[in-house]
Amino acid sequence: MYEALYLFLATGVVSMAAALSAGALNKLPEEKRPAFMQSRNGQVAVIMAGNLGALTLVGAMAYGFRQLDWWIPLSCLLLTFPLVHQVLLQRLLGDVKTLVLTMPLVIAAIFALYFYW
Numbered sequence: 001m002y003e004a005l006y007l008f009l010a011t012g013v014v015s016m017a018a019a020l021s022a023g024a025l026n027k028l029p030e031e032k033r034p035a036f037m038q039s040r041n042g043q044v045a046v047i048m049a050g051n052l053g054a055l056t057l058v059g060a061m062a063y064g065f066r067q068l069d070w071w072i073p074l075s076c077l078l079l080t081f082p083l084v085h086q087v088l089l090q091r092l093l094g095d096v097k098t099l100v101l102t103m104p105l106v107i108a109a110i111f112a113l114y115f116y117w
Contacts, residue, residue, distance in 0.1 A: 001067075001068075003116075004063075004064075004067035004068060004116075005068060005072070007063070007112060007113070007116055008060055008063055008064040008067070008068060008072075008073065008076070009076065009080075010109065010112075011056065011059075011060040011063070011109035011112060011113055012057060012060040012061070012064065012073075012076055012077070012081050013080075013081055013084050013085075014053075014056075014102045014105040014106055014109055015053045015054070015056040015057035015059075015060055015102075015106055015109060016053070016057055016077075016081035016082065016084075016085055017053075017081075017084070017085045017089050017098055017102045018049060018050065018052070018053030018056075018098075018099060018102040018103060018105075018106050019050050019053035019054040019057055020082070020085050020086075020090075021050075021085075021089075021090070021095045021096075021098040021099040021102065022046050022047065022049050022050025022051075022053060022099055023050055024090075024095045025037065025046050025095050025096065025099065026043070026046060026047065026050070034096050046099070049099060049103055049106075052103075052106060053102070053103075053106050056106050056109050056110055056113070057081075059110070059113050060109065060113060061073050061077060063113055063117060064076070085098075089101075089102075
């Protein structure tokens, strides 16, 4: 049971952080966006990164609901994952660095979910 919990928590945190960071970057006004988002390709890359994070979060939630009690994934989705992102990752790193840091972890989370499911 603990292996399933650890896998769920790790994949869920990085997926939620990537999705929320991409969403925050997309909501910035044009003049406050980072340099790489000034081009159309940069904006599309951030949107795709957010979508990949969101889809991985859906997979992590499905894994959590299947392997754990129902209240654990639900409480993590509503409380724990957003709090970890807002309090730790966003304040320490900012949205751009959080997105860059979590995207390789999201790719690893996809493979981990596939392998351990």
